[in-house]
Amino acid sequence: MTVTVRFAPSPTGRIHIGNARTALFNWLFALKHKGRFVQRFDDTDVERSRQEFADSILYDLHWLGIFPDQTEYQSRRFASYDAAVDRLKAAGVLYPCYETTEELDLRRKVRRTRGLPPVYGREALKLTDAERASYEHDGRKPHWRFLLPNFTSDPFETERTEIHWNDVVRGEETVDLASLSDPVLVREDGTYLYTLPSVVDDIEMGITHVIRGDDHVTNTGVQIAIFRALGAEPPAFGHHNLLTTASGEGLSKRTGALSIESLRDSGIEPLSVASLAVLVGTSENVRAVPSLAELAEKFDPAATSKSASKFDPDELIVLNRSLLHHTSFDEVRDRLMVLGVSGPHAEAFWMAVRGNLDRLADAVSWWKILREGPQPAAEIADEDREFLGQAFDLLPDEPWDGNVWKDWTAKVKKATGRKGKALFMPLRLALTGLESGPELADLLPLVGREGTLARRP
Structure with a gap:
């Protein structure tokens, strides 16, 4: 079996350091196991997805040193999702529901007042053909829910149904399907939510390991049930802890917080980003690792903490300085040339100044001092x-x-x-x-x- 992983962001903004953490976890896992890396864009949300964002994500990944073996777009794969829907309907595990958002909110409130968990009560399963026809005559279009296998014979008599998996990151995990609502897989307008396309793609693309943020742990129990409903063996799952800002706030593509683009534009080296993104919140000491190959050797997903980790951009400067201090002239020759640093003294100059740089571009000011004198001249007592x-x-x-x-x-x-x-x-x-x-x-x-x-x- 060839280890095959995927990174599947929605192209609705520029990826941030938290997204890069997921991409790097998958890339390093594939490197370590001589596997394959699939870049998949979850762009079924056609209103918000943009090709420019997909292009920028690929550019950011290449800058980090990640080069996918395969690139896919969900927006080009609707036929596969339609076929899966037909199979689930034929199996009787995908059923139409007609409640409005307001009606669902009211039902959840009622269940809470009765001391019941606010899960969907499967009322739509009780509808007669005439009632469904009446709703549709009134202009209501159904959304479609997946019937979770959390009962023996009567879907209204749910019972504890545990889904177990040995998480690549967290170890033994369990989700009780009886504690969850039947998930909506298809919206009223016929568009797909994340869950079903993800499962179908993982099956058809031969994904063997799904490594993602731990905000998906509960989703995994549901997705494993859908894999089995489609007659497929689920992949191995791993859920790493999430990164927050130094103040504890979550990261978002839409706000641009700590985007890879902004870090690159500020002069941070890609290996500084990779080292901190991968090692923070693990049992490894955070240090500047000189190559992704070496980082892959040290990478152990099981060494990741279960609690969220704070990402401090100031640590990037420390790592950046360390990387530059040990970077050979051959590795930066072309980049220095672009900055105007070239000629017979360029190598000796680099070896002299690299230990005093926070960013590569800082070399330019020292090059000017070398060639033109102090900028400006210092005041002498x-x-x-x-x-x-x-x-x-x-x-x-x-x-x-x-x-x-x-x-x-x-x-x-x-x-x-x-x-x-x-x-x-x-x-x-x-x-x-x-x-x-x-x-x-x-x-x-x-x-x-x-x-x-x-x-x-």
Whole structure:
């Protein structure tokens, strides 16, 4: 059996870090088991679904390093769902209901006042042919409910009916079908809710493992019943914990909170996003993992906490910094070139500055300092101007190598008596305009003697 997973967002907005967590869980699971990844767009809601959102989701996935083996759109598969509906109707487990929303709300309130769970009472099963005809004559169109198998012979005498599965993430799980309402699978206008198309697609696409957020745990009991009603063996299910904002709020595609697009535009590396999205809320320490292949090796869905995890964007900066500090020049050569960083000194420059970057684009400001001097020049205290004049008079002759900084500062120290911060800070300010940054021992050979003299206050 080839492990086959799917990521099935609705293309109604741009995906956020929580959606990416689900996509990455599935991708890493497929990588780990040498399986397949199906990208499926649940776009049966034709009013809100947009191709531009589907395209942006694919772009975001590719940026993260996820490349689907197969891409499907539910809006192109209605014939399969229609056939499944016909099968369920023929089996007597899909029945028409005519209640309005207001009528259903009233019935739930009545059941609560009687101490009963607010589940649908299957009143539509008692309708006669004449009553159904009357409703339809009045212009009412039915919605269709799936008859849950939570009774022995009389559907009005429900009994505890447990659906069990060994959850890939959470371990043993149980849902009692008697505690649930018969789910609506088809709306009054003939459109499909999520539940049935998802099951049909999982069957026809050979999905072996469904890994998704734990807000779907209850849905799983219902879907397993539908799989069996359609004569199919259910896949394995796994439900990971959800991510919230740092303040505990839920994430939404519609609000754009922590969207992958916004994180990318802010200069965050894809592996920083992947590392935090996957490792937060697990027993693994959150750290910057240099490749998805390595992340897949460490990935264990069962190590995920059952409680929601807070996603703090500030942690991305820490991970981003760590990743860049260990990124080779070959890995960023082309991206640096796009930023204007190129030429014979580009590699040495990258090796000198990468340890001081939060984002790759930060290299541009250091490149300008290297080529043009401080941006702008720092203000030099009066007591340091005379010292700097002496220091620049002692600048070693070329050729310069990696020892020039050490040799120069040794001469300056001996001539002026300055040491420590009093020695190094004025020199750093004159050379870079900043109080901190890359090692001047690495930068000075790149600036050159002429460029250094040009920075003399």
